[in-house]
Amino acid sequence: MAQQEPPRNDAEQIAKATETTARATEAAEQGLAEAQHALGLRYARGDGLPQDMAQAAVWFRKAAEQGHAVSQYDLGIMYDTGRGEPQDKTLAVQWYRKAAEQGYAPAQFNLGVMYSAGDGIPEDKTQAARWYRKAAEQGHASAQYNLGFLYNSGRGVPQDKAQAARWFRKAAEQGLAEAQCHLGFMYNLGEGIPEDTAQAAVWYRKAAEQGYAPAQYNLGLMYDHGNGLPEDKAQAARWFRKAAGQGIAEARYNLGIMYYYGDGLPRDMHEAIRWLRMAAKQGDVKARKALWRDDIRKAFAADLAAGRAARTIAIRPERRAGEDPA
Template identity: 50%
Template sequence: MDDKVKAGLKHIPGGSALSLHSTRSSIIARGRRDAANAASNPYYRQAVTDYSTRNFTEAAASFRLAAEQGHAESQYLLSTMYDAGEGLPQDDVQAAHWERKAAEQGHAFAQANLSFRYYATGDYPEAFAWCQRAAYSNLAWAQYNLGLMYRKGEGVLQSDADAAYWYRLAAIQDFPEAQQKLADLYYIGHGVPLSYTQAAGWYRKAADQGNAEAQFQLGHLYAFGQGLEHDYTLSRHWTRQAALQGHEQAVGELKRREYRDP
């Protein structure tokens, strides 16, 4: 039940950052504070239209024109297109350049992606600094990453209490990985009071969203009656759900239970 501190930060891949159907990164439904201002730029509006019709080359050109005028949203989206090589040649240098331009203007997604870029090179202090800025903009994905960095002491003094604080902010926004990590802390009593009931509640929220680790741990709690009533049927159900996703411990547990299961 230990926190898997070896896990790295979450990153929104460049290839999906422009998906119009993504709840985390849609250029239409992101609900950013400057949405009205963003839409006022004619090059940006044209780029969105072109992207929606899969005219990626034209979209990239229009985003570039808006980006060169200092339009933060276009700078960010241009960076993701350079990352993915979508509508123009893949170019990490250009991606980082435009990402930083947007981040310096307070663009939360750009700040979080820039944080990940620094993290990948091992520059944890810079990664933490940019992640913190994005987290203060209430970006759940960044709040979760900040929790991970506090938990592992990367770029900041290690603090389970601060990790729990940031995990919770992301968890209440229904970020499943944060719900699972917060549950882990409640189970072992690190940074928060030990509480199997709280652990079970947060595991259930993450498990319902398909988090395999939470499903496995929820199965464990049902098996031992920790934080909820013992229920072998539900224990087997959640263990199987995790196993179906390839969770190694869950697969092993199901094999050990075969002699009891019909």
């Protein structure tokens, strides 16, 4: 049997971390940009040092002023978010630009976002597309998605659904849920790509399984209507529930209706009302209309009376300071 190294105790690990930090500090103080950036990261993460965003900013700046692209980007993030430096979107743009001009893809993407939103710089969708493209061509998934979005809407670039589908696919193949959902949508409608509802379902599922609520809703619709998948009301209800739990009003409406009819799950008027009310509160017109059905109104009135009684009983034994009376 091969010999195993005995586990180090905490004291040994602390000593090693201290020695590593000391070496990193010495190299940083000698002016090595990589070491300065590494030390900044240690302060930012609390790795071998007490977490200190202000000190992280000090070391990122030293490296950034030497032209270290990643430090320029990190300093830009600090100005962008107000962590370690006072929030200053204009300075964030300046540092993102320095890193972006050196070809650093995350900075190119962030600079594109700033141009797109008019954040720290005048809004310019054409410039946003330009910087997204630079990052996208390096394989940056979020930039690929955003560039696809601009092609899809014709903002900053001529509208081109085929190009939109192309860039969505690149991002989707890297696992970006938003892109997977959008690619599924384009397959579903045949926009920029031949219509293929089975492929739409494939891409919706990939995004849905990552927890992306719009894809969960869309996958539920596919099961509900037997579109691209065999009709399966139970699966439709399952995916509507996941999307509804994340606040998608249409999913809440559909789930409420499925409870109302007992379609894919046991009929339950109380659950139907609960989900329809949530959808209605979000402004869903169909849910508001559904709540005016006579049988729902009667059940709702009974639920409301029962709910009031239960709430009154629940809170009367004890009131907390500062709470309003029932």
